[in-house]
Amino acid sequence: MRRRILSSFVLPLTLFVGAAQGQEDETTINSYAAGYVAGYTCSAIFNANKSEDAIREHELSGIYPLVADKVAAMKADIDRENKLVRVAYDDGQRERISVWRARLGCVDLPVGATLADADKVSRPFAEAALAKDNGEPWQIRQPVNEVTGNLDLDDVIIKGFSKHYGSGARTTAILIATSDKIIAEHYLDGFSPETSQRTWSVAKSIAASVVGAAVLHRDVKVNAPATIANWQSSLDPRRHITLEHLLHMASGLDSNAAGNRTDRVYMGGGRVVDTAVTTALEVQPGSRWKYANNDTMLAMRAVRESFGNSEDFLKFPYEALLDKIGMQHTFLETDWNDDFIMSSQVWTTARDLARLGVLHLQNGIWQGERLLPENWLAYISKPAPAQPNEGAPGYGAQWWLYNERFPELPNDTIAARGNRGQYLVIIPSKDLVVVRRGYDMAGQQGFSEHDFVRDVLAALEK
Incomplete structure (x- = not known):
């Protein structure tokens, strides 16, 4: 019985694939697939030092069926000197680019970005060789x-x-x-x-830890409204969504049939502020539990809006917690x-x-x-x-x-x-x-x- 119940977490993916294929045209899905290959290849090489064969075996197989077949047919162009990956699609007419940054890993550029745009990504950390894991704190x-x-x-x-x-x-x-x-x-x-x-999604619990550090160090309050600038109109009911609602997966926001499908951000080169921030309420905040990637991204966005600039925000999780x-x-x-x-x-x-x-x-x-x-x-x-x-x-x-x-x-x-x-x-x-x-x-x-x-x-x- 337990296995049948736990497997239900996978069912929305299957149901949503059909819906996604009906809503998105071939070029969009091709862009997703190219973004998937570029992003995963970039991260696996420059974060994890994996070989191309290992990437094919692990990162690019047994994956999300919406893009699995297309991913298998695509080839990554890896620029190790500049630490970026390019993947062509639509018979070479278009390409997706993923760029590595020290400490922050790879960032997927938006559809339409060119190689000239790779130098425009922010780089708040200096590059340094990763040290061997010293095994601390375990005695x-x-x-x-x-x-x-x-x-x-x-x-x-x-x-x-x-x-x-x-x-x-x-x-x-x-x-x-x-x-x-x-x-x-x-x-x-x-x-x-x-x-x-x-x-x-283990990242969600890491995000909660960063929120905890912000509660301790930056006077962020979980029971206060999430300070999302786009929601601050006096007529906008979303201004009543608290950070706690987001942490509880209870924002009440529309997150499609399956809240764990956020393809525009995960594969499409989209921005959090163009996707998660713009959705409307479906139900009163706090009244419904619904697993939603957007709620986690919005929690982190709410923390960001307590900072004066993006560089301080990007450094905060490392300085206050990870390091x-x-x-x-x-x-x-x-x-x-x-x-x-x-x-x-x-x-x-x-x-x-x-x-x-x-x-x-x-x-x-x-x-x-x-x-x-x-x-x-x-x-x-x-x-x-x-x-x-x-x-x-x-x-x-x-x-x-x-x-x-x-x-x-x-x-x-x-x-x-x-x-x-x-x-x-x-x-x-x-x-x-x-x-x-x-x-x-x-x-x-x-x-x-x-x-x-x-x-x-x-x-x-x-």
């Missing part, structure tokens, strides 16, 4: 890809790299840690602690208007995700310094007033809740969950973080994080 680290000595746990990890937890599962990394010890750390051949991978906890192999990608697309487009490593988990285990304190508000873990773990349907995990503030709905896991289990099998699971009562990364196949049964974490807990308790 004890199980060697990478070695057995733990716990036969039951080793068996669970072996199953985690097989099809045991899902017929469409393709696992790339598993990391199990406490606040001071890496219990187990395993990678697929070709991956390492420095190999970043797109988080998909403090050693997330040095994490790239927060933006649109070309410098709005973070933190509903999905973050590239990071298993260790960096585990570091974020440890920060939450420590209730927002890192090496004696408070980085998140004192009650932030309790806040993100509190069920929102409007909830997903019964049987699915509950929802807090951009984090999924495995509370009484899933009795096989401790009641305080929370998780960041992303497409293609990205998971960061935090269990404060067990002082435990579990990370799983993958490239699960679209349309097939994905990796069951619930069953895997259940089995990890059972093995650790023996």
